[in-house]
Amino acid sequence: MGAMELIREARPHGREKLRANLIEWFHWLLREAELYDVRYPVKGAYVWRPYGMRLRRHVEELIRRSHDETGHQEVLFPVFIPYEFFGKESQHIRGFEKEVFWVSKGGEEGERLVLRPTSETAIMPMVKLWVHDYKDLPLRLYQIVSVFRAETKMTHPMIRLREISMFKEAHTVHVDREDAERQVREAVEIYKKIFDEMCLAYMINKRPDWDKFAGAEYTIAFDTVLPDGRTLQIGTVHYLGTNFTRVFEVTYLAADGTRRLAHTTSYGISERSIAAMLITHGDDAGTVLPPRLAPIQVVIVPIFYGEEEAASVISYAREVEKALREAGMRVHIDDRPDKTPGWKFYFWELKGVPLRVEVGKRDLEKRQVVITRRDTLEKYAVGLGELVDAVRGLMRTVEENLRRRAWEELRSRIVRAETVEAAKAAIREGKVVEVPWSGDNDCGIKLKDLVGADALGVPLDSDASVGGFDLRDLACGEKRAEFWLRLSERY
RNA sequence: GGGGCCGUAGUCUAGCCUGGCUAGGAUGCGCGGUUCGGGUCCGCGUGACCCCGGGUUCAAAUCCCGGCGGCCCCA
Numbered sequence: 001m002g003a004m005e006l007i008r009e010a011r012p013h014g015r016e017k018l019r020a021n022l023i024e025w026f027h028w029l030l031r032e033a034e035l036y037d038v039r040y041p042v043k044g045a046y047v048w049r050p051y052g053m054r055l056r057r058h059v060e061e062l063i064r065r066s067h068d069e070t071g072h073q074e075v076l077f078p079v080f081i082p083y084e085f086f087g088k089e090s091q092h093i094r095g096f097e098k099e100v101f102w103v104s105k106g107g108e109e110g111e112r113l114v115l116r117p118t119s120e121t122a123i124m125p126m127v128k129l130w131v132h133d134y135k136d137l138p139l140r141l142y143q144i145v146s147v148f149r150a151e152t153k154m155t156h157p158m159i160r161l162r163e164i165s166m167f168k169e170a171h172t173v174h175v176d177r178e179d180a181e182r183q184v185r186e187a188v189e190i191y192k193k194i195f196d197e198m199c200l201a202y203m204i205n206k207r208p209d210w211d212k213f214a215g216a217e218y219t220i221a222f223d224t225v226l227p228d229g230r231t232l233q234i235g236t237v238h239y240l241g242t243n244f245t246r247v248f249e250v251t252y253l254a255a256d257g258t259r260r261l262a263h264t265t266s267y268g269i270s271e272r273s274i275a276a277m278l279i280t281h282g283d284d285a286g287t288v289l290p291p292r293l294a295p296i297q298v299v300i301v302p303i304f305y306g307e308e309e310a311a312s313v314i315s316y317a318r319e320v321e322k323a324l325r326e327a328g329m330r331v332h333i334d335d336r337p338d339k340t341p342g343w344k345f346y347f348w349e350l351k352g353v354p355l356r357v358e359v360g361k362r363d364l365e366k367r368q369v370v371i372t373r374r375d376t377l378e379k380y381a382v383g384l385g386e387l388v389d390a391v392r393g394l395m396r397t398v399e400e401n402l403r404r405r406a407w408e409e410l411r412s413r414i415v416r417a418e419t420v421e422a423a424k425a426a427i428r429e430g431k432v433v434e435v436p437w438s439g440d441n442d443c444g445i446k447l448k449d450l451v452g453a454d455a456l457g458v459p460l461d462s463d464a465s466v467g468g469f470d471l472r473d474l475a476c477g478e479k480r481a482e483f484w485l486r487l488s489e490r491y
Numbered sequence: 492g493g494g495g496c497c498g499u500a501g502u503c504u505a506g507c508c509u510g511g512c513u514a515g516g517a518u519g520c521g522c523g524g525u526u527c528g529g530g531u532c533c534g535c536g537u538g539a540c541c542c543c544g545g546g547u548u549c550a551a552a553u554c555c556c557g558g559c560g561g562c563c564c565c566a
Binding site for chain 2: 021027041042043152154155339340342346358361
């Protein structure tokens with residue numbers, strides 16, 4: 001980079017308002033940054049506005065790319081599922097029936113339809129038609145669609161929805177448990193990559209048995225920690241065993257001539273991940289978008305006094321814009337004549353544009369620009385010759401800083417406790433707390449109730465075994481502790 | 492599941508308890524001037540069937556009932 005001179009030290013915006021009431025702050029951000037409108041008159045259903053939609057499309061592109069590169073094929077299934085299919089798997093229907101939307105009219109004589117709350121029972125009957133022998137496997141499908149859940153708890157914009165409008169659900173079919181579990185591990189790797197690019201920090205937890213996906217053998221979840229200490233589930237991966245293939249009779253002809261039941265997995269991500277991203281990188285002035293996902297990566301603000309300067313400064317700004325655009329960057333030049341530079345600075349900081357390029361008469365004369373980072377508000381003077389390299393380098397720096405900050409915050413929030421009292425205190429302080437657990441279901445339920453928190457499960461991102469310590473299960477003192485069980489307040 | 496609070500111009504909000512002037516402010520928008528390297532300032536103008544439905548009353552944004560939607564706390 002060379003000729004990049006720091007002309008203002010870091011002085012980032014505070015996070016007091018954000019921490020004081022996270023949900024209020026988030027509603028403010030969605031409204032003021034024109035991302036998403038919460039005023040649509042149906043509970044749990046909201047509107048993506050143009051700027052939010054552009055952000056969402058970059059996230060969808062990341063998700064599509066990550067799946068396409070790893071042997072997944074995109075499909076599109078109907079929103080209707082015949083009740084006959086939906087009800088086939090007993091655990092599945094037990095888990096979802098209370099929150100499924102029924103279609104009260106339509107469908108053929110005697111046929112009842114539901115709106116998909118997830119698509120296992122739509123996909124299985126079709127997979128049965130498509131899979132003949134072991135050479136058709138593994139089959140990896142995904143779609144990005146709306147799913148519907150009649151949430152009884154309080155709904156939250158972009159977080160707890162009745163219409164989840166960006167549900168990426170992958171469904172895979174395998175010859176046996178081993179290959180399906182290999183897929184589960186791969187799905188975890190794919191999700192890590194996606195969240196890494198979103199600069200999100202996450203825990204990977206094996207959900208306790210009582211909280212797994214309805215119809216799954218086990219569920220692995222990605223949980224992030226928001227700035228108020230509550231955790232948010234941002235992705236799940238399920239091993240479904242033969243629970244669905246058994247009832248839908250999805251079998252294949254094996255190499256040895258026998259007919260076998262296939263094993264399946266499913267895994268999902270939704271717009272919750274976008275909410276997590278907006279919040280994680282947020283501050284009292286707005287949000288910061290990871291440069292690779294930002295609809296606008298660089299905003300150029302021309303600064304001029306009077307009309308005689310305007311022409312030359314704007315023409316210089318266009319020169320700068322052209323150079324960045326030709327280098328493949330998403331650039332916007334804000335040449336509105338009725339807004340002052342200061343006003344524009346606040347406006348684009350609110351919207352999370354990662355870099356701002358300021359050009360004025362002084363810069364024109366020196367053939368330079370001033371670049372400001374959104375995350376730290378550091379300012380640099382950069383010669384025109386180094387412009388593209390400097391912007392590229394700073395985008396990388398901002399991205400790395402967002403990711404590093406997120407992980408530091410998350411790591412600082414995870415603590416261990418060996419008594420119920422200590423665990424309670426940790427929860428009160430907004431921590432994720434790991435407590436000794438025998439692994440027994442009933443003891444786990446008792447334990448989370450004793451502490452007064454939700455169970456995220458057993459860590460898969462660090463050593464979960466209590467190992468050398470001689471610790472007792474905090475709820476069942478007669479039992480030896482085998483694992484650390486993560487507890488937190490959850491959204 | 493239980494409790495509390497709230498819904499007023501495009502947006503944010505005061506007024507509501509204790510019913511009664513022309514529903515006040517900020518922001519936005521339009522015009523004029525002044526400013527422009529961190530939300531310029533001043534003047535004039537514009538904009539609200541006070542969430543919906545019903546009730547009480549001479550009179551309802553205000554009180555009562557129901558609905559819809561939102562926020563907070565507890566289980």
